[in-house]
Amino acid sequence: MNLDLIDEYWLNVNPIVLGKGKPLFKDLSNMHKLKLLGSKTYKTGVVNLHYGRAS
Amino acid sequence: MVGQVSNMRKVVVSEFVSLDGVVEDPGGSEKSKHGGWTRPYWNDEVGKFKLDEIFATGALLLGRVTYQGFAAAWPSVKDEQGFADRMNNLPKHVVSTTLEKFDWNNSTRIKGNIPEEVSRLKQQPGQDILIFGSGELVRELMQHDLIDEYRLLVYPVVLGSGKRLFGDESKKTLKLVETKPFSSGVVLLRYQRAANVVNNALRR
Numbered sequence: 086m087n088l089d090l091i092d093e094y095w096l097n098v099n100p101i102v103l104g105k106g107k108p109l110f111k112d113l114s115n116m117h118k119l120k121l122l123g124s125k126t127y128k129t130g131v132v133n134l135h136y137g138r139a140s
Numbered sequence: 141m142v143g144q145v146s147n148m149r150k151v152v153v154s155e156f157v158s159l160d161g162v163v164e165d166p167g168g169s170e171k172s173k174h175g176g177w178t179r180p181y182w183n184d185e186v187g188k189f190k191l192d193e194i195f196a197t198g199a200l201l202l203g204r205v206t207y208q209g210f211a212a213a214w215p216s217v218k219d220e221q222g223f224a225d226r227m228n229n230l231p232k233h234v235v236s237t238t239l240e241k242f243d244w245n246n247s248t249r250i251k252g253n254i255p256e257e258v259s260r261l262k263q264q265p266g267q268d269i270l271i272f273g274s275g276e277l278v279r280e281l282m283q284h285d286l287i288d289e290y291r292l293l294v295y296p297v298v299l300g301s302g303k304r305l306f307g308d309e310s311k312k313t314l315k316l317v318e319t320k321p322f323s324s325g326v327v328l329l330r331y332q333r334a335a336n337v338v339n340n341a342l343r344r
Contacts, residue, residue, distance in 0.1 A: 086298070096159075100331060102282075104310040110160035113300030116174055119159070121296045121325035130316035132329060136159075136296060 087114050093137045094119065100130035150268045150288040151201065151258065153278050154193060155305055157292045162302035163275060166295075169209055174299045181295055181324040187221075189328065193291070194226045198267030201258070203274035204236035210272075211244035233261060233269075235277050255284040262286075279307045289332045290314065296325040 096109075119136040126132050156166035156178045168176025202210065210227070217224035232247040235254055242249055250257045258281060261269055271278060271287075281287050318330035 098329065100314045100316045102306050102310050102312040102314065104306055105308050108160065110298050110300065113298065116177070116300050117298040118180075119296040119298065119325075121321060121327065124319060124321045124327055126316070126319040130314075132316065132319050132327075134294070134327060139296070 086110075086117060093122070093135070096134045096136070098132045098134060147265075149198065149262050149264065149266055151262060151271065151281065151286055152197075152268050152289040152291060153271045153287055154291040155273070155293070157294050157305060158297050158299045158302070159294065160298045160300065161304045161306065162299045163273065163305045164302035169213055172302065174302055177297055177299060178293075178295055181322075181326050183322065183324045185322045186293070186324065186326055189293075189322075191221050191223055193270070194223055194230075196267060197226075197230065197270040199231040199233060199261070199269045200227075201233045201261070201269050201271045201274070201277070202235070203277035204234065204239050205276075206273035207232070207234045207236070207242075207244070207247075208239070211242075211247070215244065233257075235274075254280060255286060258284075258286050275303060275305055275307075278305060279310055282306075282310050282312060285333070287333065289317075289330065292329045292331070294327045294329055 118139040120139045121134070122137050123135040124132060155163050157163055158177060162174070164170070165172040165175035166178040168179065214224055214227045217227075228245050230246065232244060233250050234242055234247055235250045239249070254277075271281075278287065313334045314331035315334045316329065317332050318328065320328040320330075322328070
């Protein structure tokens with residue numbers, strides 16, 4: 086991300102708050118604006134969020 | 141029994157959240173590094189969601205930091221839809237051990253045992269009790285299992301730094317009850333306490 090080499094993100098958000106553990110986004114030198122490309126909700130409560138680069 | 145459960149007012153946490161879980165200064169009034177990060181994504185859909193939400197709310201429950209920010213801003217705001225009037229008129233319950241002045245219209249201080257006082261508020265008749273911001277208060281109430289619903293407006297931005305909503309002690313399994321994408325790229329994720337009815341029934 087710091088090298089701006091990622092084009093898309095597929096994030097499966099699970100319905101649980103852990104409080105601790107290694108987060109995905111950490112030690113970033115800049116903020117990153119993304120574009121929501123789609124979202125899908127599964128019966129289990131998982132939400133898939135699909136992002137690309139903001140043009 | 142079911143009727144009794146539904147009579148309890150819900151405590152609802154409503155937050156603007158970045159993709160990396162940051163909730164600090166979404167509107168920019170605190171002048172923080174990334175302050176104002178929600179602004180590019182504001183549109184009529186988000187506005188309508190917030191308007192419907194505030195009119196379905198019977199009281200605000202706020203921590204000291206959020207209260208002071210709101211109290212400085214809202215009294216001078218006017219808008220056609222009546223959002224600001226509603227904010228200014230709603231009863232505000234404020235949790236603080238240090239603040240002495242509560243000048244914003246209809247504000248009361250919550251003193252003493254916070255979980256007990258919030259439980260008491262939940263027993264009173266009326267519409268839901270809404271928490272905006274107030275991260276420290278949210279984390280404390282989570283530990284006492286006093287939060288019934290979370291409305292997270294997830295913004296399509298990774299901030300990289302700033303205060304997050306959930307802390308080390310915030311472990312909680314939730315139940316997803318609604319997902320709603322807005323055209324600006326914001327996604328509403330609405331969660332409720334898992335086994336809500338069971339928990340409420342057990343408490344009686």
